[in-house]
Amino acid sequence: xxxxxxxxxxxxxxxxxxxxxxxxxxxxxxxxxxxxxxxxxxxxxxxxxxxxxxxxxxxxxxxxxxxxxxxxxxxxxxxxxxxxxxxxxxxxxxxxxxxxxxxxxxxxxxxxxxxxxxxxxxxxxxxxxxxxxxxxxxxxxxxxxxxxxxxxxxxxxxxxxxxxxxxxxxxxxxxxxxxxxxxxxxxxxxxxxxxxxxxxxxxxxxxxxxxxxxxxxxxxxxxxxxxxxxxxxxxxxxxxxxxxxxxxxxxxxxxxxxxxxxxxxxxxxxxxxxxxxxxxxxxxxxxxxxxxxxxxxxxxxxxxxxx
Amino acid sequence: xxxxxxxxxxxxxxxxxxxxxxxxxxxxxxxxxxxxxxxxxxxxxxxxxxxxxxxxxxxxxxxxxxxxxxxxxxxxxxxxxxxxxxxxxxxxxxxxxxxxxxxxxxxxxxxxxxxxxxxxxxxxxxxxxxxxxxxxxxxxxxxxxxxxxxxxxxxxxxxxxxxxxxxxxxxxxxxxxxxxxxxxxxxxxxxxxxxxxxxxxxxxxxxxxxxxxxxxxxxxxxxxxxxxxxxxxxxxxxxxxxxxxxxxxxxxxxxxxxxxxxxxxxxxxxxxxxxxxxxxxxxxxxxxxxxxxxxxxxxxxxxxxxxxxxxxxxxxxxxxxxxxxxxxxxxxxxxxxxxxxxxxxxxxxxxxxxxxxxxxxxxxxxxxxxxxxxxxxxxxxxxxxxxxxxxxxxxxxxxxxxxxxxxxxxxxxxxxxxxxxxxxxxxxxxxxxxxxxxxxxxxxxxxxxxxxxxxxxxxxxxxxxxxxxxxxxxxxxxxxxxxxxxxxxxxxxxxxxxxxxxxxxxxxxxxxxxxxxxxxxxxxxxxxxxxxxxxxxxxxxxxxxxxxxxxxxxxxxxxxxxxxxxxxxxxxxxxxxxxxxxxxxxxxxxxxxxxxxxxxxxxxxxxxxxxxxxxxxxxxxxxxxxxxxxxxxxxxxxxxxxxxxxxxxxxxxxxxxxxxxxxxxxxxxxxxxx
Numbered sequence: 009x010x011x012x013x014x015x016x017x018x019x020x021x022x023x024x025x026x027x028x029x030x031x032x033x034x035x036x037x038x039x040x041x042x043x044x045x046x047x048x049x050x051x052x053x054x055x056x057x058x059x060x061x062x063x064x065x066x067x068x069x070x071x072x073x074x075x076x077x078x079x080x081x082x083x084x085x086x087x088x089x090x091x092x093x094x095x096x097x098x099x100x101x102x103x104x105x106x107x108x109x110x111x112x113x114x115x116x117x118x119x120x121x122x123x124x125x126x127x128x129x130x131x132x133x134x135x136x137x138x139x140x141x142x143x144x145x146x147x148x149x150x151x152x153x154x155x156x157x158x159x160x161x162x163x164x165x166x167x168x169x170x171x172x173x174x175x176x177x178x179x180x181x182x183x184x185x186x187x188x189x190x191x192x193x194x195x196x197x198x199x200x201x202x203x204x205x206x207x208x209x210x211x212x213x214x215x216x217x218x219x220x221x222x223x224x225x226x227x228x229x230x231x232x233x234x235x236x237x238x239x240x241x242x243x244x245x246x247x248x249x250x251x252x253x254x255x256x257x258x259x260x261x262x263x264x265x266x267x268x269x270x271x272x273x274x275x276x277x278x279x280x281x282x283x284x285x286x287x288x289x290x291x292x293x294x295x296x297x298x299x300x301x302x303x304x305x306x307x308x309x310x311x312x313x314x315x
Numbered sequence: 316x317x318x319x320x321x322x323x324x325x326x327x328x329x330x331x332x333x334x335x336x337x338x339x340x341x342x343x344x345x346x347x348x349x350x351x352x353x354x355x356x357x358x359x360x361x362x363x364x365x366x367x368x369x370x371x372x373x374x375x376x377x378x379x380x381x382x383x384x385x386x387x388x389x390x391x392x393x394x395x396x397x398x399x400x401x402x403x404x405x406x407x408x409x410x411x412x413x414x415x416x417x418x419x420x421x422x423x424x425x426x427x428x429x430x431x432x433x434x435x436x437x438x439x440x441x442x443x444x445x446x447x448x449x450x451x452x453x454x455x456x457x458x459x460x461x462x463x464x465x466x467x468x469x470x471x472x473x474x475x476x477x478x479x480x481x482x483x484x485x486x487x488x489x490x491x492x493x494x495x496x497x498x499x500x501x502x503x504x505x506x507x508x509x510x511x512x513x514x515x516x517x518x519x520x521x522x523x524x525x526x527x528x529x530x531x532x533x534x535x536x537x538x539x540x541x542x543x544x545x546x547x548x549x550x551x552x553x554x555x556x557x558x559x560x561x562x563x564x565x566x567x568x569x570x571x572x573x574x575x576x577x578x579x580x581x582x583x584x585x586x587x588x589x590x591x592x593x594x595x596x597x598x599x600x601x602x603x604x605x606x607x608x609x610x611x612x613x614x615x616x617x618x619x620x621x622x623x624x625x626x627x628x629x630x631x632x633x634x635x636x637x638x639x640x641x642x643x644x645x646x647x648x649x650x651x652x653x654x655x656x657x658x659x660x661x662x663x664x665x666x667x668x669x670x671x672x673x674x675x676x677x678x679x680x681x682x683x684x685x686x687x688x689x690x691x692x693x694x695x696x697x698x699x700x701x702x703x704x705x706x707x708x709x710x711x712x713x714x715x716x717x718x719x720x721x722x723x724x725x726x727x728x729x730x731x732x733x734x735x736x737x738x739x740x741x742x743x744x745x746x747x748x749x750x751x752x753x754x755x756x757x758x759x760x761x762x763x764x765x766x767x768x769x770x771x772x773x774x775x776x777x778x779x780x781x782x783x784x785x786x787x788x789x790x791x792x793x794x795x796x797x798x799x800x801x802x803x804x805x806x807x808x809x810x811x812x813x814x815x816x817x818x819x820x821x822x823x824x825x826x827x828x829x830x831x832x833x834x835x836x837x838x839x840x841x842x843x844x845x846x847x848x849x850x851x852x853x854x855x856x857x858x859x860x861x862x863x864x865x866x867x868x869x870x871x872x873x874x875x876x877x878x879x880x881x882x883x884x885x886x887x888x889x890x891x892x893x894x895x896x897x898x899x900x901x902x903x904x905x906x907x908x909x910x911x912x913x914x915x916x917x918x919x920x921x922x923x924x925x926x927x928x929x930x931x932x933x934x935x936x937x938x939x940x941x942x943x944x945x946x947x948x949x950x951x952x953x954x955x956x957x958x959x960x961x962x963x964x965x966x967x968x969x970x971x972x973x974x975x976x977x978x979x980x981x982x983x984x985x986x987x988x989x
């Protein structure tokens with residue numbers, strides 16, 4: 009573990025945690041991407057993971073991604089649950105033989121000393137039905153708390169992954185609470201400062217949680233959201249059609265961005281209670297079909313390995 | 316004698332697959348050894364989260380030479396036959412074959428093929444990779460650039476063969492990108508260095524030194540006894556949980572047990588909630604105090620010896636449990652503040668199914684149905700109505716919203732907390748049951764009424780909108796609901812005819828057949844007592860059991876034989892005559908003692924069986940039938956049905972028809988096999 013100033017130490021600083029992870033993975037040769045500039049539910053949905061996981065080309069990237077889960081909003085009153093939180097995402101393709109060791113070293117780098125903590129790999133097989141993706145792997149537990157999801161992708165957007173990507177997802181707020189020893193996310197020290205210079209997570213995000221929870225649960229215009237969902241679906245297919253040139257695709261990424269819109273609209277509608285239990289499956293299938301089409305389109309581009 | 320040591324070192328194997336994998340490995344290898352002619356003295360398999368290991372001892376260095384005899388064509392057979400035989404036996408000329416004589420068939424060729432034995436290591440280098448490729452993991456995966464499948468990435472293979480007095484040899488093979496060797500690794504954190512391995516004895520010793528307990532049962536024993544010590548020291552006892560113990564033993568290579576605490580204030584929560592949280596979410600054991608109350612303690616099983624004795628680990632686990640219990644407490648208190656029935660209007664916003672309306676509409680149906688069912692099961696209709704009204708109210712509570720698996724349980728707690736009578740509170744929880752073939756069945760009348768109403772509404776509703784389960788899909792758990800109805804009726808001995816339409820009744824029949832077969836009743840006997848319109852589950856079950864008892868002794872079996880003979884004769888003659896015999900026997904036309912005796916016996920038994928059946932006494936009915944055995948046997952011995960006199964013949968056929976009809980009062984014996 010490198011010596012770092014107190015205000016950058018993950019034990020005192022939420023942004024210090026993010027910066028330390030970025031530095032660690034940069035040192036492993038990862039491209040450090042910035043968050044995708046569109047709302048999404050998880051870091052996996054970033055093109056830097058979901059699309060790059062497909063096709064034969066190697067790829068190593070790491071990034072923080074704000075993840076939006078409208079249904080999880082609690083108006084900032086629940087100590088552990090937010091409708092907007094950060095995941096730290098790492099993808100290594102092909103998965104290296106020492107992936108577990110690298111991951112553990114990243115934990116040591118942020119201050120989790122294996123001599124003191126109980127770290128375990130507990131079976132958990134991840135799947136995301138809207139992306140047509142699944143893999144095998146584990147939840148990583150630190151002293152009884154889940155700190156990461158560790159997955160070897162087997163299939164994404166309905167396509168077999170070859171080579172297989174290793175994906176690591178860290179729950180940053182939860183990890184930070186543990187490192188900083190606070191019981192509530194809002195109490196986290198965001199910038200590592202002290203006294204008047206200290207900025208807390210609440211200072212940064214409490215108002216967002218209050219306002220967004222209200223919007224998500226009480227105010228979102230569902231008629232508009234349904235319309236936008238349908239528009240995204242139509243536009244996605246239109247883009248793929250317009251971009252298709254023989255067996256090459258020239259607009260896979262813009263088409264996939266429509267999938268992100270559709271998925272986020274679905275999440276907002278779900279939070280509003282506008283989607284019944286029986287309809288939910290059909291919406292998920294619709295999004296999945298779009299994701300699969302975009303996955304196939306990506307494979308017809310240079311990024312996806314098409315010659 | 317040489318021994319084989321095999322270790323497959325990988326990333327963490329799911330706990331629930333481990334024991335089975337050890338068994339599968341042992342079976343696959345020992346079967347393959349035997350097939351290859353390699354006998355052995357003993358074999359044992361081991362498993363930890365990171366390794367699957369097998370030791371086989373008492374193997375030979377080579378498989379034995381064998382001689383196989385292959386029989387060929389007759390001497391003088393056509394050349395193609397001889398050529399084929401030479402090819403199959405691997406001979407170059409027929410002179411190499413012996414000639415043997417068979418008294419009946421004459422001379423024929425016999426090839427004696429000597430198969431020399433093979434070197435065990437060579438055999439194993441082919442056997443082992445095939446076993447790995449074909450290994451029956453329930454779920455497996457690829458990794459990196461490879462196409463090899465394993466439960467999790469395979470990182471090293473140790474495969475050695477040799478005796479005590481020599482340096483063992485590595486059995487050479489490759490699986491995926493991993494080549495066999497003799498290097499393993501110790502505990503991931505406590506002793507990760509590489510270990511050179513020779514044979515099982517040094518392997519086990521080296522692993523133990525490297526903080527790996529190879530045997531899962533030993534790990535379980537360590538955990539169990541250390542936990543008991545910690546508990547005893549505090550005057551507490553562990554709540555036994557064999558399933559959790561097995562799981563936890565699959566999460567550690569070096570079990571270290573410690574005790575944590577939570578704030579006793581949380582004991583205000585229902586015990587089930589606390590235990591569910593600590594056990595299912597944290598994989599920790601709960602404890603009781605000397606008085607039997609849940610204690611504010613729990614047992615952690617860590618996979619490391621911490622340099623601070625476990626203080627940080629314990630604090631970490633306590634933190635997580637505190638957060639979870641706080642969550643639960645927050646919801647619990649919020650829910651207690653609101654009477655259950657005030658939650659009911661929220662059910663109007665909850666769609667049960669697009670074509671079946673809201674949950675609220677369903678509750679209205681349940682209230683009505685429970686009131687109708689109540690008198691049939693000895694329940695007070697008003698109490699059944701109240702219980703039905705409250706049965707789904709907990710679905711809108713905060714606690715059930717966060718922990719959906721607690722539905723019913725929380726309803727009971729909240730109902731009791733607001734002063735509902737005990738049987739109504741119990742019904743709110745029990746109406747979901749049974750949730751599976753081994754789950755408890757409601758036994759109190761109010762619980763029974765609501766449980767039946769719930770399941771019958773589910774089934775009739777989905778049948779009405781044509782959403783029936785298929786062979787592969789049953790998303791609304793309708794099979795489980797039908798089985799639940801059957802179990803509730805059977806285990807409570809209820810007279811409860813199912814007033815449902817024919818198609819749904821047929822579905823019940825299917826489930827009942829499965830259930831009775833699983834209870835050990837022969838399938839043909841079950842078929843014999845279910846008619847298309849049989850709607851009384853208890854009656855069907857009692858008939859089937861009585862029939863089974865009847866046919867378990869000689870009387871019943873012989874009676875069955877006699878019945879079949881009568882039925883066959885009748886069928887043949889009815890076909891010939893183009894008419895059915897009604898069973899109207901003319902007493903004056905009876906000829907001979909046996910015929911008369913049978914006629915009187917059938918008459919009497921028909922009357923008494925009818926009586927017994929009317930009283931649902933199927934044992935008694937079957938006993939009566941059994942008395943027919945003797946007169947039926949005597950009849951068939953002495954009497955020829957197809958008498959020359961057409962009147963006598965017709966009368967005898969009518970007698971057989973009456974016999975058949977008498978037996979059919981109890982069951983359709985034509986469906987009984989044998």
